[in-house]
Amino acid sequence: MTMPGGRWLVTGGAGYIGAHTVRALRARGDAVVVLDDLSAGLTARVDDDVPLVRASVLDEDAVAGALAEHGLDGVLHFAARKSVPESVAHPLYYWRENVEGLRSVLGACARAGVERFVYSSSAAVYGATTGAAVTEDARCVPVNPYGTTKLAGEWLLAEVHRATGLRYVALRYFNVAGAHDARLADRGRENLVPIVLDAVVRGDAPMVFGTDYDTPDGSCVRDFVHVDDLADAHVAATALLDGPCAETLNVGVGRGYSVLEVMATVARVAGRPVEPVVADRRPGDPAAVVADVARIRERLGWRARHDLDDIVASAWDARVSPSA
Numbered sequence: 510m511t512m513p514g515g516r517w518l519v520t521g522g523a524g525y526i527g528a529h530t531v532r533a534l535r536a537r538g539d540a541v542v543v544l545d546d547l548s549a550g551l552t553a554r555v556d557d558d559v560p561l562v563r564a565s566v567l568d569e570d571a572v573a574g575a576l577a578e579h580g581l582d583g584v585l586h587f588a589a590r591k592s593v594p595e596s597v598a599h600p601l602y603y604w605r606e607n608v609e610g611l612r613s614v615l616g617a618c619a620r621a622g623v624e625r626f627v628y629s630s631s632a633a634v635y636g637a638t639t640g641a642a643v644t645e646d647a648r649c650v651p652v653n654p655y656g657t658t659k660l661a662g663e664w665l666l667a668e669v670h671r672a673t674g675l676r677y678v679a680l681r682y683f684n685v686a687g688a689h690d691a692r693l694a695d696r697g698r699e700n701l702v703p704i705v706l707d708a709v710v711r712g713d714a715p716m717v718f719g720t721d722y723d724t725p726d727g728s729c730v731r732d733f734v735h736v737d738d739l740a741d742a743h744v745a746a747t748a749l750l751d752g753p754c755a756e757t758l759n760v761g762v763g764r765g766y767s768v769l770e771v772m773a774t775v776a777r778v779a780g781r782p783v784e785p786v787v788a789d790r791r792p793g794d795p796a797a798v799v800a801d802v803a804r805i806r807e808r809l810g811w812r813a814r815h816d817l818d819d820i821v822a823s824a825w826d827a828r829v830s831p832s833a
């Protein structure tokens with residue numbers, strides 16, 4: 510098992526999930542250097558005593574230099590673009606940032622002799638799932654360029670592993686939400702929980718896209734995982750990198766909640782009425798996406814500790830915190 514003392518480059522460590530993972534690694538006693546171009550990241554999320562290299566992952570020399578200069582022996586690669594609509598409008602940009610960006614970081618690892626790697630993948634690689642909990646062996650048919658670039662990244666890792674023995678874990682995150690605190694919280698407005706919280710704060714009615722799906726209440730069902738649990742999954746995953754490893758793992762709770770259930774939870778937690786407006790289905794939204802989590806339990810002994818109430822309460826606290 511990887512003992513405290515690991516030395517990691519965290520690309521995208523000024524972002525939402527990367528910063529939570531930096532916190533969890535440091536809590537274990539590991540050393541961390543963040544590399545981020547701050548295109549979406551915030552310096553406020555990076556502790557003063559954590560070195561911050563302001564560079565793009567596309568700059569292979571800068572990544573190789575950071576690995577060598579700080580004597581690092583592993584990488585957690587979060588840096589990427591993550592907006593589905595943006596990826597549909599700008600596929601070339603997404604291939605450059607997400608696929609060429611990964612290639613560049615792997616090139617830097619090869620130059621620096623770094624052979625431990627954790628990759629941020631996504632449930633978006635699966636595309637339209639059937640509704641049953643999806644296992645890692647399910648066929649991957651992404652339905653947008655964002656998902657395609659994440660899957661291409663997994664293929665690249667597998668090919669480099671076969672060629673060089675690179676040790677890697679690809680974590681396929683489901684719907685990440687919640688916050689450890691206001692400083693680290695998600696400031697984006699792309700995911701359901703922050704969108705609904707924003708609407709509540711403004712006194713607007715949040716939208717539900719479709720209530721005629723084949724689900725218990727007709728709205729879409731997703732698997733929501735607390736970002737602190739996800740960060741812990743990364744810390745646990747680093748233990749696999751002590752030996753030969755090419756692993757792909759779902760990270761979810763293994764239970765779905767509907768969009769309407771999320772809104773009801775927000776209403777309860779915030780103590781405010783939430784009366785959603787029903788709109789048409791959005792093209793490409795699968796009815797239900799839920800993780801099968803048997804493999805991550807078996808390989809890492811990891812399971813999510815937080816439920817939807819915890820997720821929404823932590824996100825709400827961060828949203829209404831004076832420092833938000």
Ligand SMILES: NC(=O)c1ccc[n+]([C@@H]2O[C@H](COP(=O)([O-])OP(=O)(O)OC[C@H]3O[C@@H](n4cnc5c(N)ncnc54)[C@H](O)[C@@H]3O)[C@@H](O)[C@H]2O)c1
Binds near residue numbers: 523526527544546549
């Ligand atoms: N948030 C989710 O629900 C979710 C779900 C599945 C997968 N993911 C993946 O997790 C990772 C982190 O997502 P997040 O939610 O923390 O997003 P985020 O936008 O908060 O963080 C991404 C970070 O990467 C940085 N970055 C982007 N392009 C860069 C580049 N070329 N060079 C250097 N830094 C760059 C940004 O400045 C930002 O700090 C991404 O790879 C994303 O695809 C996120």
